[in-house]
Amino acid sequence: MSCNRMESRILPYVDGRLKLSEQHEVETHLAACAACRVRVNEFRAVTGLLDEMPQIEPSGAFDARVRARVAAEPAKQSWWAWFAPSPRVAFAASLLLVATIWIGSRPGPVDSPVDVASKGGPVIIDANDLPVLENFDVLSNFEPLTDLPQPVPSDDANPQDTNQQM
């Protein structure tokens, strides 16, 4: 093994993280290379020096500050939350359903006696409708109205129709 190749193995060797076969290779090289032996010893000394650095402890308020920030985080709803049952949505849907059923169950609009008469059906007269019917009779038989001129066809009417009339 060359000294260059040792560069990638010195630290794993010092850490004891080499495979057994690699470790034997390194030790064989170290037995023959004083420079690499010195370097290995100095790397060991450096890692020992780094151990002298003291640890610090987080301040007493650290946890509380993190918890406060977590509590201040807005509740995040996932996309699937749209499908989760919501009391408000369920209430609104129930109301809509009840309203639909109620509207559907109501009888449809009753034809007025006039409409029925115009359709040629039998006229059933309600006593409450009598004043209206009286007015209708007066207006439908009101002679002056029959003397009024016929409506004039508009300009948009087909000219052929006009010629035919002439």
Next chain:
Amino acid sequence: MLDVKAGDEQSFALLLHRYRSPLVNFLYRMVRNREQAEDLAQEVFIRVYRARAEYVPSAKFTTWLFRIATNLALNSLRDTRNQRREISLDAPLTADAEDGDERPLDVADKHPDIEQHLVEEARRKMIRHAIEKLPEKQRAAVLLHKYQELDYNEIAKILECSESALKSLLFRAYEALRVELAPLVAQAKT
């Protein structure tokens, strides 16, 4: 983390308790400012909390955690690089730090405890300066390797490089430390 993902708040408290000290220490050694380190560590936990729903256990949790922390630290250092250069990184070593390797020879008999304390403080200062002098990525690699004892594979993922590139990075970093700490290394060898 999977329990946190499932909405278990108690598990998040356990994560906080377990990782707050390693995180704060890592960030402190990266940015060299305790208050800033704690702020960054808080930010790491908040990001973990926010990302809990999307968490996929494709890698070890510590890899993910320290990846967030490393990115935050590197960004923070980038943001304050000029300011930090003025106050720390490029400043010459202080007189007492430069004399650190000489101190063991000057131990006074009258106040051995005080002298010993000063010697240790000078040594620590020298080591701290040596770590600070490393380029940021090398520094992160050394801290993750030495203090978090992560696998090379994990550190490579955190720093987004190949394992062989990481080994090369670490070798260069330890070489720089060896040169920078030569006086202390020489003492250690004797």
